[in-house]
Amino acid sequence: MNFDQSFSRENTCAVKFDARKAVFGREDVIPLWVADTDFAAPEVVTEALVSRARHPAYGYTLFPDSLYEAMIDWFRDHHQWTIRRDWIRMAPGVVPSLHAAAMAFASEGEGVIIQPPVYPPFFSSIRKAGRRVVENPLVERDGGYQMDLEHLTDCAADPSVKVLFLCSPHNPVGRVWSTAELEAVLEIARAHDVVVISDEIHADLVYPDRPGHRMLATLSRPDDPLLTTVAPSKTFNIPGMGLSAVVSERQDLLRQLNDVFDSLHMVQCNPFSITAFEAGYRYGADWVAAMMDYVRGNRDFVLGFVEQQLPEIRVTDPEGTYLLWLDCRALGLDDAELKRFMVEQAGVGMNPGISFGSQGSGFMRLNLGSPLAVIQQAMAQIEVAVAARR
Ligand SMILES: Cc1ncc(COP(=O)(O)O)c(C=O)c1O
Numbered sequence: 001m002n003f004d005q006s007f008s009r010e011n012t013c014a015v016k017f018d019a020r021k022a023v024f025g026r027e028d029v030i031p032l033w034v035a036d037t038d039f040a041a042p043e044v045v046t047e048a049l050v051s052r053a054r055h056p057a058y059g060y061t062l063f064p065d066s067l068y069e070a071m072i073d074w075f076r077d078h079h080q081w082t083i084r085r086d087w088i089r090m091a092p093g094v095v096p097s098l099h100a101a102a103m104a105f106a107s108e109g110e111g112v113i114i115q116p117p118v119y120p121p122f123f124s125s126i127r128k129a130g131r132r133v134v135e136n137p138l139v140e141r142d143g144g145y146q147m148d149l150e151h152l153t154d155c156a157a158d159p160s161v162k163v164l165f166l167c168s169p170h171n172p173v174g175r176v177w178s179t180a181e182l183e184a185v186l187e188i189a190r191a192h193d194v195v196v197i198s199d200e201i202h203a204d205l206v207y208p209d210r211p212g213h214r215m216l217a218t219l220s221r222p223d224d225p226l227l228t229t230v231a232p233s234k235t236f237n238i239p240g241m242g243l244s245a246v247v248s249e250r251q252d253l254l255r256q257l258n259d260v261f262d263s264l265h266m267v268q269c270n271p272f273s274i275t276a277f278e279a280g281y282r283y284g285a286d287w288v289a290a291m292m293d294y295v296r297g298n299r300d301f302v303l304g305f306v307e308q309q310l311p312e313i314r315v316t317d318p319e320g321t322y323l324l325w326l327d328c329r330a331l332g333l334d335d336a337e338l339k340r341f342m343v344e345q346a347g348v349g350m351n352p353g354i355s356f357g358s359q360g361s362g363f364m365r366l367n368l369g370s371p372l373a374v375i376q377q378a379m380a381q382i383e384v385a386v387a388a389r390r
Pocket residue numbers: 035092093094095096119167171199201231233239242243244
């Protein structure tokens with residue numbers, strides 16, 4: 001578990017590295033964009049995959065009981081959440097589940113609430129289903145973000161609004177929602193019969209010195225209109241495996257979601273995805289704890305660096321995720337100029353905040369999941385570029 005160790009990901013078909021030319025127009029930017037990390041996956045996962053690969057039959061595959069057991073044990077031990085086997089439906093990725101939920105629980109033209117700035121597929125998964133995006137923007141307060149619960153109530157009260165996509169913890173602003181906020185969301189959903197899809201893919205990525213994550217389902221009643229999406233992909237840095245799970249006590253909701261997946265004949269099971277999924281949840285606890293401790297060091301470095309060297313940039317201090325939300329509005333650049341500036345002057349490839357909704361205008365999202373030396377180099381390059389503008 002040496003997170004300082006750097007190894008080349010170039011020419012491995014890694015989007016973060018090998019799509020740089022296509023996305024940034026240059027192959028040499030330091031890539032701090034796509035939300036995976038440059039850390040080697042846990043050795044226990046690699047060993048399980050190598051062992052599986054040695055068996056030379058890669059045929060049609062089913063989900064073994066042991067996979068469900070590993071997942072159930074993980075959420076019991078790490079999130080005090082008791083799940084039953086029949087509450088779980090495996091799914092290819094979390095984004096397909098968002099899309100399937102928009103299809104299943106809203107009709108054409110009906111509304112799905114999201115809380116921007118938010119992970120871009122929250123928008124596209126609704127729009128591509130022909131459903132309507134209803135924005136309940138987060139509010140900026142004291143350098144951080146909060147939910148606008150009054151406005152959320154108004155959105156949910158509209159009878160043509162059927163679904164809420166909750167991002168918990170929140171990408172990109174790094175909020176780990178408080179119990180009070182989560183209880184308020186459940187209450188609103190209950191009162192207006194809005195189905196909540198709680199995307200908790202970042203649930204395991206909280207900082208040791210910040211409040212822990214609370215699974216929304218641990219606050220819910222059995223008949224609440226709630227489905228939770230989870231995955232080991234961010235937790236153990238295996239998102240390329242493309243396997244996640246949807247959990248709900250409401251069998252009627254699970255069935256409706258299932259119908260959408262079944263109608264597409266979507267196969268999500270393969271010998272490698274199930275192997276990595278199970279090995280991560282079964283043996284990966286020490287690795288993720290060490291990884292978040294390391295990322296905490298990266299976070300502190302960037303927070304300190306920005307405070308001392310970059311008065312033009314403000315950072316939202318994150319409670320979870322390995323993502324940082326940089327407020328670059330004081331640079332006085334429009335969104336196209338800001339992206340060009342970071343790429344051409346600083347040589348750093350980040351996600352433009354505008355892709356997370358209009359509320360992200362003037363921001364950039366930085367991925368802290370790289371060796372500290374890489375993060376230090378990127379920040380030094382940004383500092384030189386910003387200083388040249390002073
Ligand atoms: C909030 C959130 N949901 C979903 C995903 C992607 O999930 P998947 O790759 O399983 O579709 C991401 C990846 O960055 C994310 O941040």
